[in-house]
Amino acid sequence: MATNAELPLAQARPVAVIVQQGRLLDFIDGLTQRNETPEEYVRQEIAKSLVREYQYAKAEIAVECTLAVGSRKPRADLVVFEPGQPHKQERARIIVECKSQKIRSNDRKDGVGQLQSYMAACPNVLYGMWTNGLERFCYKRVDTDGQIEFAEIPDLPTKGRSEDEAERPRFDQLKAASSDALLFAFRRCHNYIAGNQGLQKPEAFWELLKLIFCKIHDERNSDEVQFFATSVERHSLNGQIKAKQRISGLFDEVKAEYNTIFRDNEAIDLNGEVLTYIVSQLQMYSLLESDIDVKGRAYEEIVGSNLRGDRGEFFTPRNICKMAVQMLDPGEKQLIIDPACGTGGFLITAMNHVIEKIRAAETEKWGGNLSRAEEAIRSRVAKYAQGCIVGTDLNPNLVKAAKMNMVMNNDGAGGLYQANALQSPARWEDALRNRQIIGQIDLLFTNPPFGSKIPIDDPAILEAYDLGHAWSYDAGADTWSMQTGIQKSQPPEILFIERCIKLLKPGTGRCAMVLPDGILGSPGLGYVREWILKHTRVLASIDLHADTFQPHVSVQTSVLVLQRKTPEEIAVEAAAGRFNDYQVFMAVANHIGHDKRGNVTYVRDRQGNEIVEEIEEHAIEYQDGQKVLKRQRTQKKVIDDNTLQIAQAFRSWLSEQD
Incomplete structure (x- = not known):
């Protein structure tokens, strides 16, 4: 089986659709606005599955279809009809009932018994599904000597395929x-x-x-x-x-x-x-x-x-990972690392960014021959993922989970190691130590663990870092100087800054780090900022919204993008007694696509109504056993997120600087 990376989308085009607050656009007809309830969320997701996964046409599906069940006339959530036939009860083939997560399958009124009563009332219905998003049950109707029974099956059959093929x-x-x-x-x-x-x-x-x-x-x-x-x-x-x-x-x-x-x-x-x-x-x-x-x-x-865990571990939202990766735009021959990789969010985003470049190049090279293109893509991706992706984390369970994530997303798991990135490389496992990554990394992405509750107090670690030492401030000269003694302890993020910079190639290595705002503004941490200015060129500082990591943790952070200086550059500035002046890209990510409860936020018009855009998606399907790319148009609400705009603006700015 071929590996798959996310396919490029065509340019989104706004359409004249405005969704009222608290409502959502029905996926099947693209016009009806329905109340945004937990049950409706489940129904819309299942409707998308019927079309995109099970390959039934929208024209074959009815939403809230009225059925005659004895003297009652209930409305079934989703009903699939025979192709080209009117939406009448006797033409129904599949019935789907969707509930909120509060409703259980054994509920006397709204459980699977409700679905089965609907199936029994429709003479030509063959299959049914009941789901609340957590539970899901699929049934086949069996008529034996006038008795109707319902046999549980693993799944609904895809359009045009038999039940045996689903088995x-x-x-x-x-x-x-x-x-x-x-x-x-x-x-x-x-x-x-x-x-x-x-x-x-x-x-x-x-x-x-x-x-x-x-x-x-x-x-x-x-x-x-x-x-x-x-x-x-x-x-x-x-x-x-x-x-x-x-x-x-x-x-x-x-x-x-x-x-x-x-x-x-x-x-x-x-x-x-x-x-x-x-x-x-x-x-x-x-x-x-x-x-x-x-x-x-x-x-x-x-x-x-x-x-x-309780070690300051919280996972970076995907949009922040994408913003950082697009800002630094990794290439196929660049060595990438995350020394506090967690479950691998940054690494997977970076890896798939490069895989998209590989896919685009090979697809253009081989034209319409998808089989030849995918063979070449697999070969290049395997070489890249194994050779250019490195990740470490102290938590062995997170490393294990990250490897799983990598395997599920084009691999690269061989470059992940359980290690304390702050320790001396001599104490790392042989496989990691032998890669000799200090000073060899092209691009680094990380969101290190934060907090005074998880201090680094091992003298052997502290004395190995400039930022592990005590510093004194000269108010007259407005400078900091490192002392011979070491700190009693340091929050891990401060030491991670130094470790990350030392991992980079001098002169060309770049990093994007998520850091607490205290490092950038606290008076007592001026020595950290001076160390950063001495050893790096600050390319960008992106102020993240206070809700970025909600609903899990409330912390004010920024993304700092740095480029390591060469020893010669550091020496020249030291001789001059001042840092060179240069421009820094600055932005505020004040729209991050969700609120403090984690609910998705959308772009609204002046009346508070949500805006919808129409986009073209490419999907891989099979025809006569062969892969084909098919285009499909769909309408989606516009998520209120400006992180990718920031990345695009930074790339434009950086090209001018370079």
Whole structure:
């Protein structure tokens, strides 16, 4: 199976659609404005899946379709009809009921029984789905001697394909996840493991991680799909044993390939019922070909709810990662590092930025021959990801999660190491130490752990840093000088500044660091700023909105972009007794796309109505077993986020400076 990177979008074009506050635009007809409720959110995401993943045409789908059920006339959330047929009850083929997360599947009024009553009332309905975003149940209607029964199945069939193909799909039938469908699936699986295996949620996360690895390994290495569980296997003891043996075989191969992540004696610690359910919920997707942002959003939510620690660890929002990466615009031959990589957000964003360049070059080179282009893309991407991506983190669980994230997003996991980046390189593991990265890094992106609650007080570490020493201030000369003694302790972010600069190539190495504003303005930290000015040229300072890291933590931060000076440049300025003057790019990221509760914010007109734009997307689909690129137009609300505008403005400014 081919790896997939996010495809370029055409230039967005605004259309004359204004969405009133508290409303959203219906995905199916593109005109109706519906109340923005939790239930409506689920319905709209499932509607997108029916079109984008299951390949049903919008014209074949009705929203809030009135049905005659006895003397009642309820409205079904989504009904799929036969192609080219009128939207009448006797022509319905699939019914989908969507609920808010508060409604459970066993609810007497709104649970799966409601869906089944709708299916029973429609003579030609074959399939149904009930979901609240966390739980999902799919059924096939079975008529036997006048008796109607409902057999649970793993998934709805894709348009034009049989139920058997959904039971055990072929690789060319796997669907790239769109919108929040994968997020729903990961939530559903995580909660199901926790609720039915008796595990705490962090333990459930690691079991889910094992199965995601198996899924990706199957997509990459198997000739036929092995990651599947049929309905028969789910509901019989013998079938569960058979499925577990098959998936355990995949996990043995995973352990052999990723022996730095999994131990030899590790096993999938799930009973047959739970295992087959999880496999059935993931088997229809192609994780490798799913959109980068879709996978990132789904994975980050599951990781974030399980691995947040007490060491100042909070994960950088994707838009800030994208802003920093686009500002420094990495290339294929540049060595990139994040010395406090967490789950790998910066590294994955940088890696996929380069992969897009590779993809564009090879696609242009090979024209319409997608197979030849993807073969060349795979070769270049593998070489780049293994040779040019380096990440370290002190938390071994975060490193493990980052490796998983890398594997799911075009790999590069071989360059991730568990290490204390602030320690002497002599104490790093051999594989990392042998790379000799000090002074060799082209580009560095990082959001180091912050805070006085996690001080660095090891004298062996402090004495190795200029910023670990005590400093004195000369008010008359307005200068700071380093003393021989060391500090009792230092917040880690201060030492990370020095380590990051020393990692860069002198003269050309550049970095983008997220730092607390105290470093940039606190009077007592003037020596830190003077050290920065002595050893680097400040390219940019971006003031981030106070809500950037909400709803997880409230901290005022900036992104500082620096370029390391050469020893000669430092010596010249020292001899002159002053720093050279130069221009610095400054901006305020006062629109970051969400509020302090984490809710997405959108651009509004003067009346407070939300603005919608029409964009053209490219999607990979299959025709006669061959990959083809298809264009589709869709309407989306404009997210109130100016971070990418800042990146574009910086690139323009930097080209003038260079």
